[in-house]
Amino acid sequence: MDTPRIVIDERRLDTNIEDMAVMARKAGVALRPHIKSHKLPQVAHKQLAAGACGITVAKLGEAEVMAEHGIKDIFLANEVMGSEKFERLSALARRIRLAVGVDSLEGAQALAEGIRAHTGLDVLIEVDSGLRRCGVEPGREVVSLAQEISRLENLHLRGIFTHAGHSYGAADRAELEKIALAEGKVMVESARELRQAGIDIEVVSVGATPTVAISAFTPGVTEIRPGNYVFYDAMQLALGVIPSIEYCSLRVYSTVISHPAPKRWVLDAGSKALSLDKGAHGHSGVEGHGIIIGQPKLRIVRLSEEHGVAEGESMLQVGDVVEIVPNHACTVVNLFDEVEVWQGLQRQVWEVAARGKSR
Amino acid sequence: MDTPRIVIDERRLDTNIEDMAVMARKAGVALRPHIKSHKLPQVAHKQLAAGACGITVAKLGEAEVMAEHGIKDIFLANEVMGSEKFERLSALARRIRLAVGVDSLEGAQALAEGIRAHTGLDVLIEVDSGLRRCGVEPGREVVSLAQEISRLENLHLRGIFTHAGHSYGAADRAELEKIALAEGKVMVESARELRQAGIDIEVVSVGATPTVAISAFTPGVTEIRPGNYVFYDAMQLALGVIPSIEYCSLRVYSTVISHPAPKRWVLDAGSKALSLDKGAHGHSGVEGHGIIIGQPKLRIVRLSEEHGVAEGESMLQVGDVVEIVPNHACTVVNLFDEVEVWQGLQRQVWEVAARGKSR
Numbered sequence: 001m002d003t004p005r006i007v008i009d010e011r012r013l014d015t016n017i018e019d020m021a022v023m024a025r026k027a028g029v030a031l032r033p034h035i036k037s038h039k040l041p042q043v044a045h046k047q048l049a050a051g052a053c054g055i056t057v058a059k060l061g062e063a064e065v066m067a068e069h070g071i072k073d074i075f076l077a078n079e080v081m082g083s084e085k086f087e088r089l090s091a092l093a094r095r096i097r098l099a100v101g102v103d104s105l106e107g108a109q110a111l112a113e114g115i116r117a118h119t120g121l122d123v124l125i126e127v128d129s130g131l132r133r134c135g136v137e138p139g140r141e142v143v144s145l146a147q148e149i150s151r152l153e154n155l156h157l158r159g160i161f162t163h164a165g166h167s168y169g170a171a172d173r174a175e176l177e178k179i180a181l182a183e184g185k186v187m188v189e190s191a192r193e194l195r196q197a198g199i200d201i202e203v204v205s206v207g208a209t210p211t212v213a214i215s216a217f218t219p220g221v222t223e224i225r226p227g228n229y230v231f232y233d234a235m236q237l238a239l240g241v242i243p244s245i246e247y248c249s250l251r252v253y254s255t256v257i258s259h260p261a262p263k264r265w266v267l268d269a270g271s272k273a274l275s276l277d278k279g280a281h282g283h284s285g286v287e288g289h290g291i292i293i294g295q296p297k298l299r300i301v302r303l304s305e306e307h308g309v310a311e312g313e314s315m316l317q318v319g320d321v322v323e324i325v326p327n328h329a330c331t332v333v334n335l336f337d338e339v340e341v342w343q344g345l346q347r348q349v350w351e352v353a354a355r356g357k358s359r
Numbered sequence: 360m361d362t363p364r365i366v367i368d369e370r371r372l373d374t375n376i377e378d379m380a381v382m383a384r385k386a387g388v389a390l391r392p393h394i395k396s397h398k399l400p401q402v403a404h405k406q407l408a409a410g411a412c413g414i415t416v417a418k419l420g421e422a423e424v425m426a427e428h429g430i431k432d433i434f435l436a437n438e439v440m441g442s443e444k445f446e447r448l449s450a451l452a453r454r455i456r457l458a459v460g461v462d463s464l465e466g467a468q469a470l471a472e473g474i475r476a477h478t479g480l481d482v483l484i485e486v487d488s489g490l491r492r493c494g495v496e497p498g499r500e501v502v503s504l505a506q507e508i509s510r511l512e513n514l515h516l517r518g519i520f521t522h523a524g525h526s527y528g529a530a531d532r533a534e535l536e537k538i539a540l541a542e543g544k545v546m547v548e549s550a551r552e553l554r555q556a557g558i559d560i561e562v563v564s565v566g567a568t569p570t571v572a573i574s575a576f577t578p579g580v581t582e583i584r585p586g587n588y589v590f591y592d593a594m595q596l597a598l599g600v601i602p603s604i605e606y607c608s609l610r611v612y613s614t615v616i617s618h619p620a621p622k623r624w625v626l627d628a629g630s631k632a633l634s635l636d637k638g639a640h641g642h643s644g645v646e647g648h649g650i651i652i653g654q655p656k657l658r659i660v661r662l663s664e665e666h667g668v669a670e671g672e673s674m675l676q677v678g679d680v681v682e683i684v685p686n687h688a689c690t691v692v693n694l695f696d697e698v699e700v701w702q703g704l705q706r707q708v709w710e711v712a713a714r715g716k717s718r
Contacts, residue, residue, distance in 0.1 A: 002443040002718050036664060058665040078665065079616040081627070081678050084361040103617050106677045133666055134617040134625050165663060257438040258462050258493040266493050268440070272693050273717045276635040281663050304524060304640050305395060305689060306417040306437065306717060307492055318465045319440050330664060334631050334694070337715050356696050358632045358665060359361050 001321055003255045004269040006336050010343035012249035013230055014046065020212075020229050021050040027216035027224075032056050032075055032205070034227030037330040039354035040339070041069035043230055054097070056225045060088055061357030063098070069353065073097040075124070075205075077161060077225065079107050079134055085359075086114025093121050099158050101126045103134050105148045112152040122158040123149065124203060127190055129162040129183045131281065138186035143197045150199065159203025160194075161225070162187055167210040169282040173240045180211035184218025191220055208280075210241045228280070231329035234291050235277075235284035245291065250339075251323040252290070252332060254308065256316050265298070265316050267308035269324065273335060274303060277328035286327045293323040300324070360680055362614045363628040365695050369702035371608035372589055373405065379571075379588050380409040386575035386583075391415050391434055391564070393586030396689040398713035399698070400428035402589055413456070415584045419447055420716030422457070428712065432456040434483070434564075436520060436584065438466050438493055444718075445473025452480050458517050460485045462493050464507045471511040481517040482508065483562060486549055488521040488542045490640065497545035502556045509558065518562025519553075520584070521546055526569040528641040532599045539570035543577025550579055567639075569600045587639070590688035593650050594636075594643035604650065609698075610682040611649070611691060613667065615675050624657070624675050626667035628683065632694060633662060636687035645686045652682040659683070 024031035033047045034056040044055050044066055054073030057063045063074045078101050080089060092098055093115070099122035102108045108123065115121055125145055128135030136145055142160060149157050164183040170176040183206050191204045206215045207225035209232075216224045231250040232242050242248075254269035274290050289300040289308060297313035308324075316322065326332045333339065334355055341348045383390035392406045393415040403414050403425055413432030416422045422433045437460050439448060451457055452474070458481035461467045467482065474480050484504055487494030495504055501519060508516050523542040529535040542565050550563045565574045566584035568591075575583045590609040591601050601607075613628035633649050648659040648667060656672035667683075675681070685691045692698065693714055700707045 002441060004717050078627075079625075079677075081614045081616045082361060082680075103619055104677055107617065110678055128619065132620075132623070133661075133663065133668055134619055136619065255440045257440045258466065260462055260487065260493055260495065261491075264491070266438075268437075269717070271634075271636070271690060272715075275630075277630070281661070302492075302640070304492065305693075309492055318438075318463055319469055321441075331630060334664075335715060335717075356631075356694060358363050358628070358694075 001253060003253045003321060004273040005253050006333065006339040007251050007253055008339050008341045009249045010341050012247070013043070016230050016232065016247065016249055017046050017050050020226060021052070023213060024216060024224060025051065029216050029221055030223040032223055032225050034077070034225050035066060035354070036062060037227040037333070038230055039333055039352050040350055041066060041353050042350050044071055059357055059359065060085055061359045062354045063092060064088065065354040065357055067092060067096050071096070076100040077163070079103055079126070081107065081110065083114060086111065089121070090115045098122065099124055101161065102149065103136050105145060108149050108152055108155060112155050115154065120154040120156055123155050124159045124161045124205065125157070127160050127162045127187060129164050129186050130179065131163060131165040133165065135162065138190045139193055142190045143193050143199070146194055146199050147197065157199070157201060159201040159205060160187060160190055161205035164206070164208050164211045164215070165281040167208055168235065168239070168280040168284050170210070170239065176210055176239060177214055180214035183211055184215040184221050188218055188220035209236060210239050228330055233329040234286045234325050234327045235279050238285040245325055248325045250329045251293070252326055254322055254324055256318050256320045256322065259316070259318050263311055263313070265310045265314060267310060267322065268306065269308045270306040271303040272305050274308060274324065274326050275328060275331040275335060276303060277331050280328060280330070290324040290326045293325065295322065360612060362612045362680060363632040364612050365692065365698040366610050366612055367698055367700045368608045369700050371606070372402070375589050375591065375606065375608055376405050376409050379585060380411070382572060383575060383583060384410065388575050388580055389582040391582055391584050393436070393584050394425060394713070395421060396586040396692070397589055398692055398711050399709055400425060400712050401709050403430055418716055418718065419444055420718045421713045422451060423447065424713040424716055426451060426455050430455070435459040436522070438462055438485070440466065440469065442473060445470065448480070449474045457481065458483055460520065461508065462495050464504060467508050467511055467514060471514050474513060479513045479515055482514050483518045483520045483564065484516070486519050486521045486546060488523050488545050489538065490522060490524040492524065494521065497549045498552055501549045502552050502558070505553055505558050506556065516558070516560060518560040518564060519546060519549055520564035523565070523567050523570045523574070524640040526567055527594065527598070527639040527643050529569070529598065535569055535598060536573055539573035542570055543574040543580050547577055547579035568595060569598050587689055592688040593645045593684050593686045594638050597644040604684055607684045609688045610652070611685055613681055613683055615677050615679045615681065618675070618677050622670055622672070624669045624673060626669060626681065627665065628667045629665040630662040631664050633667060633683065633685050634687060634690040634694060635662060636690050639687060639689070649683040649685045652684065654681065
């Protein structure tokens, strides 16, 4: 087997997709999974078949690829800026049901102006539930921006959304739960303040894989947007989101190309295959650069571009192939042009169709 | 301008290529640049036109792409393992002048066996000059492996090579120079020990952009293999390899998509555009995740997949476009399908032909 390559266990993938769909139904919320994790139309269609109401993307380029592959309902959970982007956004909104994030009056005005040729676009206000990235403060700032948006002719406020990405930096399970509860609470309270101000919204959307099993159950939350759950990875394991590495459906296969010292082995997977991520936002408590299956005393201590250096104790020899559960599956898939998908003895190769679509 | 995108200044690129070629001629060594930094056949051909004797690659897939684009002399500076790879290696060796690295008897035997259908292959022994990645120890171990290789029928020992990548972790200029001097010294001494054992080699090859201006001048060194110098980046600046950011020929253009707090700006370039590198091997003394041109009081403090969070003081507004010199240009190019190249008012788009060729 030629390495490095991504190998996905399709049965485990399907189980992960089904488990999340069951959880969403139980919580009574819509599921709109984030496809930035897999960038694979095949997986998006599996998620829709399992009951997802549509998908979420991070970039317009991802939305365009998914629309080309027949996805009809997309939320671009990000602020979009620039005249070329506004034109592409207008073109896409004519073809599918589309919504996009906003978090400022300037942004909303530029968007309204930029898509003026188009008859209208749904927007959701991004609320900062603690990540300190994009988003307005919960409560009063949400109401104020919503009122301003209501005066813009061709934008329609569909709802509010947040991403509690700071949960990836939680020190322990208790802190994770606290973040998840706060995520739901600030969103529901903001929705209530909007109603009190006479603004009715359809969608109150939360979601990050580590928090979603808790925040989905907050009464008043209507939608969740987890992404990573299709694969899981070493950081979800370190965070305690999953109980076992067996939940991880994606592995990077790599070959030992050198064993130059008694306690050092060199793999043919470096940062251009495994990425340098230690978490999705800050450090998620992982050790090393991925977990080598069946090698509990071996740790990947360093990555250069095309080499992974493992140190510890092992019987591995030059030429042996190992399976690695990466720290962060979402950035790993983005490095490969294709993934190999196994179901029993059947092997398929899927192109990572939305790879590199950062624009 | 749609962002994030890579923009290369072709005049500066050409100057960087010419400067290194002049330095190599002055030192009296062959220049065999490493193309893993740019992955662009157009740049490889510029390097050859400026006097390079051939190119260096990290992966077989890169070699195949470069051969397809007319490059006839390639050194694969890495250990190669696996039957599929041996077949591809044999096929390529029939078409071009090819050499590959070895650092163990098992590896050399597997290689000799794997390419048995082929009439022969040049190899270079990798020597560890301090990086502690691949490579045998200098001196006696080199001689011992060389003697074993001489008994393998279809391998021909062309020389020895090393990569002083640990120079990227040098604390200051003095340590950098010490590493560069040691790099040349251990290689020349190993070559002398080989000659004393009756083994004549043609090539003594060193090279990393931070050390090459020193190690190239060690008498007995015959070849250098720098890569990053075509672009330079924030880590080369932090290491003192270049005196000014003006040497950096590659920039990532990014748009401010949000300004949610007085001292925070969010850019549309995250780790999927800028990479998380703080250096090529360990930390190179950079601050933040790239340098924003003209914004001395702004630092990119965090990257998530598609967002860069900048904090500090600035007059930037939502919609403004900034230019970023990334920490590590080599991993940034690998994230993009194409680069934009400007010469005066002429704009070209080049496909990153060897992108993602980790196999």
